[in-house]
Amino acid sequence: xxxxxTVQHLNPVSPELIGRLTDLLGERLSTNPSVLxxxxxxxxxxxxxxxxxxxxxxxTEEVSAIVRLCAEYGAxxxxxxxxTSLEGGVAAVAGGICIDLTGMNQxxxxxxxxxxxxxQSGVTRKQLNHELHETGLFFPIxxxxxxxxxxxxxxxxxxxxxxxxxxxxxxVLGLTVVLADGRVIHTGGRxxxxxxxxxxxxxxxxxxxxLGIITEVTLRxxxxxxxxxxxxxxxxxxxxxxxxxxxxxxxxxxxxxxxxLDEVQMDAxxxxxxxxYAVLPxxxxxxxxxxxxxxxxxxxxxxxxxxxxxxxxxxxxxxxERNRIWRARHEAYYAGLALRPGGKGxxxxxxxxxxxxxxxxxxxxxDIADSGLLAPMVGHVGDGNFHLxxxxxxxxxxxxxxxxxxxxxxxxxxxxxGGTCTGEHGVGYGKMRFLAAEHGDAVETMRAIxxxxxxxxxxxxxxxxxx
Amino acid sequence: xxxxxTVQHLNPVSPELIGRLTDLLGERLSTNPSVLxxxxxxxxxxxxxxxxxxxxxxxTEEVSAIVRLCAEYGAxxxxxxxxTSLEGGVAAVAGGICIDLTGMNQxxxxxxxxxxxxxQSGVTRKQLNHELHETGLFFPIxxxxxxxxxxxxxxxxxxxxxxxxxxxxxxVLGLTVVLADGRVIHTGGRxxxxxxxxxxxxxxxxxxxxLGIITEVTLRxxxxxxxxxxxxxxxxxxxxxxxxxxxxxxxxxxxxxxxxLDEVQMDAxxxxxxxxYAVLPxxxxxxxxxxxxxxxxxxxxxxxxxxxxxxxxxxxxxxxERNRIWRARHEAYYAGLALRPGGKGxxxxxxxxxxxxxxxxxxxxxDIADSGLLAPMVGHVGDGNFHLxxxxxxxxxxxxxxxxxxxxxxxxxxxxxGGTCTGEHGVGYGKMRFLAAEHGDAVETMRAIxxxxxxxxxxxxxxxxxx
Numbered sequence: 001x002x003x004x005x006t007v008q009h010l011n012p013v014s015p016e017l018i019g020r021l022t023d024l025l026g027e028r029l030s031t032n033p034s035v036l037x038x039x040x041x042x043x044x045x046x047x048x049x050x051x052x053x054x055x056x057x058x059x060t061e062e063v064s065a066i067v068r069l070c071a072e073y074g075a076x077x078x079x080x081x082x083x084t085s086l087e088g089g090v091a092a093v094a095g096g097i098c099i100d101l102t103g104m105n106q107x108x109x110x111x112x113x114x115x116x117x118x119x120q121s122g123v124t125r126k127q128l129n130h131e132l133h134e135t136g137l138f139f140p141i142x143x144x145x146x147x148x149x150x151x152x153x154x155x156x157x158x159x160x161x162x163x164x165x166x167x168x169x170x171x172v173l174g175l176t177v178v179l180a181d182g183r184v185i186h187t188g189g190r191x192x193x194x195x196x197x198x199x200x201x202x203x204x205x206x207x208x209x210x211l212g213i214i215t216e217v218t219l220r221x222x223x224x225x226x227x228x229x230x231x232x233x234x235x236x237x238x239x240x241x242x243x244x245x246x247x248x249x250x251x252x253x254x255x256x257x258x259x260x261l262d263e264v265q266m267d268a269x270x271x272x273x274x275x276x277y278a279v280l281p282x283x284x285x286x287x288x289x290x291x292x293x294x295x296x297x298x299x300x301x302x303x304x305x306x307x308x309x310x311x312x313x314x315x316x317x318x319x320x321e322r323n324r325i326w327r328a329r330h331e332a333y334y335a336g337l338a339l340r341p342g343g344k345g346x347x348x349x350x351x352x353x354x355x356x357x358x359x360x361x362x363x364x365x366x367d368i369a370d371s372g373l374l375a376p377m378v379g380h381v382g383d384g385n386f387h388l389x390x391x392x393x394x395x396x397x398x399x400x401x402x403x404x405x406x407x408x409x410x411x412x413x414x415x416x417x418g419g420t421c422t423g424e425h426g427v428g429y430g431k432m433r434f435l436a437a438e439h440g441d442a443v444e445t446m447r448a449i450x451x452x453x454x455x456x457x458x459x460x461x462x463x464x465x466x467x
Numbered sequence: 468x469x470x471x472x473t474v475q476h477l478n479p480v481s482p483e484l485i486g487r488l489t490d491l492l493g494e495r496l497s498t499n500p501s502v503l504x505x506x507x508x509x510x511x512x513x514x515x516x517x518x519x520x521x522x523x524x525x526x527t528e529e530v531s532a533i534v535r536l537c538a539e540y541g542a543x544x545x546x547x548x549x550x551t552s553l554e555g556g557v558a559a560v561a562g563g564i565c566i567d568l569t570g571m572n573q574x575x576x577x578x579x580x581x582x583x584x585x586x587q588s589g590v591t592r593k594q595l596n597h598e599l600h601e602t603g604l605f606f607p608i609x610x611x612x613x614x615x616x617x618x619x620x621x622x623x624x625x626x627x628x629x630x631x632x633x634x635x636x637x638x639v640l641g642l643t644v645v646l647a648d649g650r651v652i653h654t655g656g657r658x659x660x661x662x663x664x665x666x667x668x669x670x671x672x673x674x675x676x677x678l679g680i681i682t683e684v685t686l687r688x689x690x691x692x693x694x695x696x697x698x699x700x701x702x703x704x705x706x707x708x709x710x711x712x713x714x715x716x717x718x719x720x721x722x723x724x725x726x727x728l729d730e731v732q733m734d735a736x737x738x739x740x741x742x743x744y745a746v747l748p749x750x751x752x753x754x755x756x757x758x759x760x761x762x763x764x765x766x767x768x769x770x771x772x773x774x775x776x777x778x779x780x781x782x783x784x785x786x787x788e789r790n791r792i793w794r795a796r797h798e799a800y801y802a803g804l805a806l807r808p809g810g811k812g813x814x815x816x817x818x819x820x821x822x823x824x825x826x827x828x829x830x831x832x833x834d835i836a837d838s839g840l841l842a843p844m845v846g847h848v849g850d851g852n853f854h855l856x857x858x859x860x861x862x863x864x865x866x867x868x869x870x871x872x873x874x875x876x877x878x879x880x881x882x883x884x885g886g887t888c889t890g891e892h893g894v895g896y897g898k899m900r901f902l903a904a905e906h907g908d909a910v911e912t913m914r915a916i917x918x919x920x921x922x923x924x925x926x927x928x929x930x931x932x933x934x
Binding site for chain 2: 384
């Protein structure tokens with residue numbers, strides 16, 4: 001493996017700690033090997049690293065009690081939501097206790113007049129939207145997977161709607177967090193804005209469990225738009241599709257979703273999701289607003305697309321038609337993997353300033369061709385963010401090395417263009433090697449903060465920053 | 468004084484340090500008493516606390532060199548922008564060296580296609596918008612005062628446009644920061660989103676110079692809207708005005724500005740800004756968008772206002788008419804002070820969830836009546852944020868105590884409603900006493916971060932968190 005975690009195992013978890021956790025949780029403390037295995041991997045090619053035990057927590061107080069016991073015995077702690085991350089964030093690279101938060105699945109409070117709610121961190125985004133349905137509100141952030149809200153906060157997730165609604169950074173108002181010593185703090189609040197002290201909310205968002213465990217999240221919600229229209233449009237070349245995106249952003253059209261799938265991905269998605277689109281670079285759009293505004297947006301974007309040789313928009317206005325399109329988009333990763341039975345995904349996640357997006361994508365397409373690898377491309381291109389899912393044989397070291405080299409070229413190009421190694425997946429341990437190239441000496445400041453909040457390096461050790 | 472800083476003076480600044488700073492800066496190191504005085508106070512009632520010297524820096528490298536010298540001699544450092552803050556943030560409560568950043572006034576880079584720019588921290592918002600004018604872009608955050616971009620980032624400023632465009636938290640993409648030991652780091656980047664490590668950008672935004680000195684800021688810009696309309700509308704009661712605001716927000720109208728001035732403030736503003744409006748609770752609106760969208764927004768809000776007894780909208784569509792309205796809004800603080808010659812402003816800045824805004828304002832109005840104080844009210848009510856500028860005689864201890872009591876009642880009410888003691892002014896030392904009530908044990912986490920990044924407590928000591 002070219003990429004691996006370099007952290008040492010901490011104190012082995014003692015039978016005494018297991019005993020005390022069992023006293024606390026009963027059958028909700030598991031050392032069943034298949035449960036351990038299931039909690040030791042995410043959806044990527046990173047190998048399974050099982051924890052020593054899994055603690056299924058049901059409340060903030062219980063998480064706090066588990067963390068206090070782990071502190072007493074010097075054990076590492078790895079929080080676990082739905083396991084849909086992609087950078088090895090849940091791998092127990094130093095052993096330790098995994099805290100599974102899926103039992104913390106209560107929507108605690110919804111305020112329709114304030115457009116906000118508070119949820120336990122194990123609530124998934126689909127569950128939340130289901131529970132919100134009658135209120136006329138929705139939670140817009142959609143990373144594809146039915147991830148937990150806590151996991152999405154921990155990785156600073158975003159996805160298809162971010163071009164209009166922002167990322168978890170923007171949509172979280174406050175958090176409840178269990179610190180490394182078991183203390184519980186509340187960050188932020190319910191005011192729309194505050195200048196009262198350091199922004200701990202934003203510090204924990206994207207910290208991937210390395211500074212504390214997020215147990216509750218207060219979210220800003222949005223009103224379900226009066227009108228929604230989706231459309232699909234294919235282009236002769238990927239440059240034409242990307243130029244359509246750039247012009248749309250620069251024209252200030254408040255498009256809600258604008259997703260690119262290259263011809264390799266369209267072929268995979270047609271097969272996997274039983275669709276019938278042209279095997280060409282394609283944009284999926286969605287427009288939200290009043291009926292007048294949606295019509296105005298669609299007309300403006302339609303004109304831009306035609307300028308760049310876009311085929312006629314294929315509209316999907318009825319909810320079931322729209323769902324079909326977005327289900328296909330969300331299945332893109334699995335559609336790519338299905339092209340090669342037994343293949344695993346090495347995800348890439350660069351994000352660049354939009355003025356560099358066309359160059360970045362063109363040069364990346366050439367790199368893929370040169371590499372001989374299978375690498376469908378999808379992108380939240382309105383944000384300048386796109387992914388290759390390089391489909392690899394995880395047992396073929398030469399192929400992994402080739403994929404790593406492709407990934408590294410992409411990342412260094414993105415950084416050189418003023419961009420980032422990860423737009424939304426997070427660092428885990430898969431992208432730690434790129435942080436110094438991207439942030440230089442600021443990594444030392446991150447390390448100082450990590451040591452201030454977790455001096456024993458027990459909170460998801462071996463992730464984000466090496467200490 | 469009921470509110471005062473409790474920090475001890477650090478090592479007195481030695482003649483040797485002054486000598487070495489003079490070697491570095493020549494005439495740009497000043498110990499002239501009037502220069503010191505001018506740098507020891509802001510625009511509020513907080514008393515002047517002059518620094519020992521003022522260093523006029525012209526580059527990040529120079530700030531770094533000054534900070535290294537101060538580190539060597541154990542001197543405190545206070546960054547200074549335009550001095551328009553309101554919570555004693557620039558007062559040299561522990562003595563030390565003030566670094567005046569107004570000489571760092573270069574717009575370093577503008578990218579029209581990416582809608583972003585990088586500026587030195589001494590650039591003011593009006594200067595930036597002047598320099599951007601030909602590009603079709605603008606920087607939307609407008610706290611009223613012509614503050615420096617660095618100061619606005621340091622205090623997490625917002626203002627009249629935040630309801631649509633967000634605060635400094637949302638509009639900053641990256642920073643250059645000089646740390647306590649003189650090292651220079653770059654946070655964030657130019658990508659629209661990133662999940663690459665801890666969000667240091669958001670940590671420094673709102674840290675008020677206590678963790679490092681912001682010397683450069685990369686900003687997200689917005690396109691100048693195709694159409695802009697402003698309107699003024701008065702209401703029979705303040706509840707009617709506030710209910711109009713709440714209904715507008717809940718209807719999802721993307722209003723760009725929505726400002727409340729109570730009848731006391733309208734009277735003051737009519738006199739000071741030579742206006743002729745009814746002396747009634749009044750809303751100032753601004754709508755941005757396509758001509759169709761602006762018309763649609765204005766119609767919806769007009770209907771809502773009529774439901775609550777609003778008088779007809781008085782429109783201001785020509786730029787000079789709009790400027791007249793917003794100049795009056797921006798002069799509101801000075802208009803209030805002018806009601807009482809020799810009076811100084813004790814600013815308040817609470818922000819609550821919008822569903823509590825009507826109750827909060829009604830109860831606050833009663834408190835003002837009970838207090839017998841002169842306290843005009845203005846508010847960025849679309850965000851749930853409003854201010855009293857309590858006009859006090861700074862030499863009258865009894866009156867200051869009465870004003871403090873009014874302020875404290877407001878803050879505790881806001882916190883009880885899920886809100887904050889400061890929506891946008893920051894903590895300085897004027898609001899430190901409220902942080903524990905608002906954040907509880909999370910203040911300990913802030914303190915841990917402060918000590919990790921500034922172990923000797925030399926960066927703007929005595930502000931935000933006590934160490």
